Amino acid sequence: MVDTDEILAKLQDFLRTRPMLLIGTGLSVSMGLPGMGELTKFLENDIPKRCVGDPKLTSEWTNCLASIEAHGLEDGLGRCTVSQELLQFIIEATATVIDLKDMQFKRQLIATSTKSFPLAKLIKHIIDSLPPGNPCLDIVTSNYDHLIEYACDVCSIHCCTGFSGAHLQRFSHETLVGDSYSLTVVTGKRAMKPDFRKQKRVRLLKPHGSLKWQQLGSETFQCSEMIENATRVIITPGLTKYKASLTDPTMNCHREMANQSIRSANSIMVIGYGFNDSHLQTVLTERLIQGMNCLIITRHLSDSAKMIVQDYPHIIALEQSTTGLTTWYYQGDSNEFPGQLWSIEEFVDKVVG
Secondary structure, three states, rough: EEEEEEHHHHHHHHOOOEEEEEEEEHHHOOOOOOOOHHHHHHHHHHHHHHOOOOOHHHHHHHHHHHHHHHOOHHHHHHHOOOHHHHHHHHOOOOOOOHHHHHHHHHHHHHOOHHHHOHHHHHHHHHHHHHHOOOOEEEEEOOHHHHHHHHHHHOOOOOOOEEEEEEOOEOOHHHHHHHOEEEEEEEEEOOOOOEEEEOOEEEEEEOEEEEEEEEEEEOOEEEEEOOOOOEEEEEOOOOOOOHHHHHOOHHHHHHHHHHHHHHOOOOOEEOOOOOOOOOOHHHHHHHHHHHOEEHHHHEOOOHHHHHHHHHHOOEEEEEEEEEOOEEEEEEEEEEEEEOOOOHHHHHHHHHOOO
């Protein structure tokens, strides 16, 4: 086994590079939100009810389900040509089950000590290390849920997704890309004077959409309730996945900003992400070729992630070992060491402190 203290020191050095974050479904699943397996079971029960009375849609879903059972949800849907009507059923069902778990997590978070939320502690640690001239932490996520937004609330950090307003928030590109300022009173030699300074914030980029995003006409809104005649702005696995992210103006704006963030980042920390999004990975691969520092923590490295780690040995990767401990990959070598540093809970406890 490798020296644990040496590994902790290496990980602490990495955090000093002020990484941006790339967060995938692995984090959400670890917090109790549905993964692909649970989502598949829900769709199996829910979609037939939505197709009742329409033999054509029922037949279409039966074909999709056979493909899903043979190849898994994402790959299975990717092999099907899905009609717009069935796609909307899948989107609504997906949003329903994730929204339910999301609300349960929020209630649990409020009822318990919010200080125990490790993601919030990690975000605050990185934010506090940023220079006053650029106190913005970019976080990119493929998730629809609000775990990152909740984490920002817990640590009292402003979270910007490009929406502004009160109950009925509107999206604008300028809000997403622009800086935020706060009024500060500066004490000088003779008197106090007001001064505007850049505000610490998270810019949260969700290129796959979000639970409360809704499109009505040509505008995209964020609202806690569904607006009549509005459609949800989220994408689901399958052939329409990338087309939707390119044609929807809000998701496309988030995707472009995510790529820009990756291009300009000093380093990137990847949490629970499977490396199955070709849009983001094109730019990420370019940066890895250039030698950008990268840390991956996840329960299990996907096949795609294993290839990334193999191709770019300067990446540090942590996953659960076959014995329940931690496997460390770095510079073409792998070792096992005690503990579960692959989990965000223990990572924050041991590395952030």
